[in-house]
Amino acid sequence: MTTITSRLPQLGDWRDTSELTAIQDAQLGRTLEWARRSPFYRSRLAGSIRTRADLAALPLTTKQDLRDAYPFGMLAVGRAELATYHESSGTAGTPTPSYYTADDWIDLAERYARKWVGISAEDIFLVRTPYALMITGHLAHAAARLHGATVVPGDNRSLAMPYSRVVRVLRDLGVTLTWSMPTETLLWAAAARAAGHRPGADFPGLRALFVGGEPLSPARRRRISAIWGVPVVEEYGSTETGSLAGECPQGQLHLWSDRAIFEVYQPQTGKITPTGAGELVVTPLFREAMPLLRYNLGDNVEVRADGCECGWALPTIRVLGRAAFGYPVAGATVSQGRLEELVFGLPEAYEVMFWRARAEPDRLRVEFEASAAAGPAAAEALRASISAEFGVPSEVVAVPPGTLVPEHVLTGVHDVVKPRSLFGADEDWDRGLLYY
Incomplete structure (x- = not known):
């Protein structure tokens, strides 16, 4: 395995599009070499495919390709070098697999942490997304720990973490940052009010809400921010790729084009362009375990290169998703x-x-x-x-x-039991082997 951490680009390493392109091109050759180790790409990369122009001649990689290659047909390193295995959420039928090495994870964590509201060792970070096969909870956890923050693993798919407990943790621990879907933050507000708390006043430690995973209209974003009295900071990514875009101080979502090459595919015409409206296509540049070349996420987006006052010199993206x-x-x-x-x-x-x-x-x-x-x-x-x-x-x-949203959802405390097989005469033994 080749160590990549010493070569990861950082914000400020480029001043304009031409320098950003040079950073991409400098890494692309190594990315293609990694891809040649993958059973899936071995035949696709036959011949002298070395440059960006060569890459443009390759067919798009699809979600179905990943499913057909399940579980390890995309693997480009030895299995002993893998750190984690994941599957994307919402997959029906054959799973969509993803896997990462320890070095891949440094790139993942760094990209997620690139937000204008920084993460530091002073933060208490509530992660309120699944700790399951999808990457979302693990990604925020890794990014927070990379910067020394204290992580509160509040899995939103666990009966052990009902909304009443979320509110208690937010208040008693003085949580400063959170990661969740936007809808979650509204449920917390309702649960806080049900418990007699004021969301914008009784949680003084809170300084930002990190959100992602669903389209967020400007009006709903403003409402969430007004309710909690803190900024709402968006994040965009996927289990297959990790973080793809983060928010700058100007409130714009920027694609991490120093770590990946992005294209926009228009399915109606078959045209592929660097910017415009269509489906997002991504080639991660620092993904060794499972290289992806021209991977079509299928997400409807609008990519622009108009520039931004933040000075990051990165394209901006508007994620339309199902909202389109x-x-x-x-x-x-x-x-x-x-x-x-x-x-x-x-x-x-x-x-x-x-x-x-x-x-x-x-x-x-x-x-x-x-x-x-x-x-x-x-x-x-x-x-x-x-x-x-x-x-x-x-x-x-x-x-x-x-x-x-029934009140019992906001105030209830679930009885989460451990499995056992021996019961007393007056106990419910129908729940003996189930965690609920």
């Missing part, structure tokens, strides 16, 4: 992103956090939680904004708090 897709309603197309912007564009005084909608052929049905006092005005305001934005009939209903 919509459902037909009465001759119009309604997307989640645009609708979410309207919901969280309601006045803060209405305290709307949880909502759902159904796109029907002739109308849009929307429900949201609101108090009895605020509900009618909020419903009327949202109905008017839907009509103005989409021009479709809508049925907008304010439902009582606790309808969409």
Whole structure:
């Protein structure tokens, strides 16, 4: 295995696009050599493929390619050199595998930690994403430890960490940074209020919320920040690649183009360009265990190279995801992103956090939680904004708090038991071998 940590580029190592391209090209040859060790790429890289122009001639690597190569058909190092094995979330059928060496993990952790709100040894960092086969929880954990922070492993898929416990940990430990999906932060706020706490006042240690994993509209981001009184800092990546983009002090998401080559694929035309709108294609440059060449993530994005006042000299990206897709309603197309912007564009005084909608052929049905006092005005305001934005009939209903997110979800404490086989006469032995 070749040690890569001494060669990892750092922010400030380049001043413009040409210098950034030179950094990519200097590493690309080694990346291609690593790929030649992979059973999957061995045949694809036959001949003299050495340069960026050569790379452009290669077909895209797809998620199906990874599934077909399960479990170790993409492996480019000996199995003894692997540090971790992962599978992406949401995979139906054959898994999508990923694996990393210890050196790969240094690159992963460094990229994740590149946020304008830095991570330091003074921080107490709550990781509220899965500690499972997907990479998300492990990635934040590794980045926090790389910078000396204290990690609180608050797995959001564990019954041992209900929302009531999250609120207690946030407050009692003086948590300073968190990592979660955006929706989680709203659930914490509701759970905090259910426990008699004020999210923006009773958690003085908190200084930023790191979020990712789902599209986030500007309006919802502003609402989360207002509720907690701290910045909301976005992150974009995947289990197959690790962090791909992070937020600068100007609030822009920048692609880590010193650590990967990015392209945009337009499936309708087959055209591939460095910028524009389409599906993101990535070639990680410091991934030895499982090299990926022109890997099509399938995520809908918009990549721009307009420059940014932060001075990072990196392309910016807007992640559209499912928010870019919509459902037909009465001759119009309604997307989640645009609708979410309207919901969280309601006045803060209405305290709307949880909502759902159904796109029907002739109308849009929307429900949201609101108090009895605020509900009618909020419903009327949202109905008017839907009509103005989409021009479709809508049925907008304010439902009582606790309808969409039941109170027991916010306040309950689950009984997590250890397995056993011997029980007393009055004990429930049906739960003997189950962790719940």
